[in-house]
Amino acid sequence: MARRARWDPERRSAARARAALTLLVVTSLVVALAVLDLVTIGPTRDTASATVGIPSWWSGDCDATHWNATATAAGWKGEGAHRLGASYLGVPVCGPRPAIDGSPNVMWARPGWGEAEWQCVELAQRFMAQIYGVSAYGANGNAVVANYTTAQGGNLIKISNGTVGQPPRPGDVISFNASTNPYGHVAVVASTSIDGNGNGNITMLSQNDTIDGWRTLAVNAWVVQPFGSQTPYGWLHDLAGRGDPLAEGAFIQVSGSTAVYRVAGGAPMRIYTWSAYGGVQPLRVITTQQFATMRAYPSNGTYISDNLDKSVYRMAGGAPLLVSADEATKLPGWGVAPVIGLDHYDFLRLDHLRAYPADGTFICSISDSHCYVVAGGAPLYVPASEAATVPGWKPSAATTVSSAEFTALAHLRQTPLDGTFICDVSTTLCYETAGGAPLRISPLDAPTVPGWSTAKRVTTSAWEFINYAHLSRRPADGAFICDVTDSNCYVTAGGAPIHVPASATTTLPTWATSHVVTTSGWEFDHTDHLAALPADGTMLTSVSSGATYEVLGGVARPVAVAAVAVAAVTPSTAIDQSALDNAGLSGPWSHLASAPPVVALVAPSSPIVATRAASVSWVAPIASSAVTTYDVRFEQSHYWSGYAPWIYPLSLQGLTSTRISAPLAPGDDYCFQVRAHNRAGQIGLWSRARCVTSALDDRAATSLSSGWTKAGSPLYYGGTITRTTLKGATWTLGGVQLARVGIVATTCSTCGALGVYVNGALTATIDLQSPTTLYQQTLTVPAFTYRTGTLVLRVVSDTGKLVQLDGVALSRT
Structure with a gap:
């Protein structure tokens, strides 16, 4: 490409001999010292600002004053001296190009050995003079x-092309x-x-060559590749790093800023404390x-460590992946790369590190x-047999990690972040992940799925979609997903989507801080990676009521209070109460089944009352579908039938209330039952009956022995009493059917x-007997076997003790 300007023939042989020896010795020295690392990312093209001024021997930019006058005198009629565009550390590539544009050789004005402007050698000698202080030779x-x-x-050293672990660095002269x-x-x-395997490229200032002065060459297995007929054999390198201000490990500061950094893998890593x-x-x-030209993250294969806990990492895709001490020596470049x-x-x-x-x-584990x-x-496994089918895969593209x-x-991660787009290379089907599971995206829905058109889609082997090592068959509990086709949103539980109305999203504890995945409606219709109903044993908790449920057969069944502590060991998914209230309905509510509601009476609580009405009540059940109404029925019997x-x-x-007041006829026995209807249209079974009897008045006796007297007062049940102080006096009622007896009477200290x-x-x-006098006291005896016949109440206390009878109650239950 370019000839030397002046050369002393007597020095040629000796210089070549010394150079060959130096190249061999110094190359070995570099390897021994391990001063370079396997992954070397230097600064890119610095065209905006120079770090060195124009050479002292220039007259004008690109020596234009000197070069133009000399070239014109030599008959040159083309363009004057000018920059071609390429520049590094303030050293520009100039032209016109003698070999291509035909411009004359104009010797520079620097004292000593002369170089012809703008030959390739002139650039190299000018760069070394300004950056390294080298005298031209x-x-x-x-x-x-x-x-x-x-x-x-x-004080430069020589490195041979192809030296493992020693690629060219910025500032090297090749x-x-x-x-x-x-x-x-x-x-x-x-x-x-x-990269760490010695593959990549270098970009050079190349004078008397390209139109803009830049040339990029490939590097394969540490060997810089030729271009045209030109084959590189080695380069000069500065151990002091003057030609590479952004060398690995260098501490740097941006002019005009107080922030300081350390270079790692070409990225500026912030220094917070010296x-x-x-x-x-x-x-x-x-x-x-x-x-501005530095990398956002350290390059793949860079080794970094935490100065505090001494943990060591190898970079891959911008993230630091942990290196174990026992595997470090097996990793590429360990012991050579810093x-x-x-x-x-x-x-x-x-800071300049990714979380993942x-x-x-592409990463490969050194162990297997x-x-x-x-x-x-998440690392999605790519079997060796399928690797060639995965776009972008090649061994040189993968970083080997611990x-x-x-x-x-x-x-x-164990599974991908929510909202990750992945595609199966074998089927070409694509998915969006939620809770670790791949939710299929239909081609029809794809353009409407947020992020689909701009996000990176990772195409991978079919292996993960079959074996689910780093994908989940169903979404994890608590993932939030929305159907792009109808805007309905859900929280996943037991693999199924539980509907969350728009009005309820702010009430769910983690909705605001979670990634809500809006995806294709395909999964909601086909349930490939979504279940139609939650798996048995899934625990749900209503945010509004705090009630806990366990799913069995698709039905959320209330967990008894005593069992809540036991159930607490199983994580529970927070859901909105509306999902429970609307269970069993169609559409978005269909992912919880309903069961007929079960309701139980809590009153009447006493089998015998001295009133003419009874309170009948029940508690609204915690149901798998909200109760809408209740029905009450009763059966009635007289004491004789x-x-x-x-x-x-x-x-x-x-009924919509949970309480009624039922009128009672004196002496009659009533049994009540209740049942409930739910939103799903189901009707529950009738509850277990609760029975109550209203007492007969004392005057209902079919016969009285002697010794009884009758009286009336508002203090008494029904306004009347029958009383005696005679031992052996009897009160008789014939033709009864009963299994329980109660009386309404006065109690007192002398009774x-x-x-x-x-x-x-x-x-x-x-x-x-009682310490004080009490009226209308209801006193019952334990139930006995059902009997028919005659009831006799006999005074068994001594004569003189008061027996004041207000009423008698007979019950069949």
């Missing part, structure tokens, strides 16, 4: 590296041998992007333009060589006692 493009000695200054001419070429490396680095370190000041210590706050605040690798990142593609932070991260899950058929008063059907006889047999004794 004789060399064609292909000999700039070979002919260099430290006697020229700069020489090429040409198969078509004796001059070769030389260029200055401005940026590199090379104590993490053993005190203040020397800084390299860079321009804002240079800072481990960049970083401030603990970088890990806490994720970017979607589409299993490879994965990351989606939503298996420790797959266990720790510090920066990997059996029960008549059930009676269904119209006024007691379709006596009554014996209860049925068909002549003593059944019980009722004591009427």
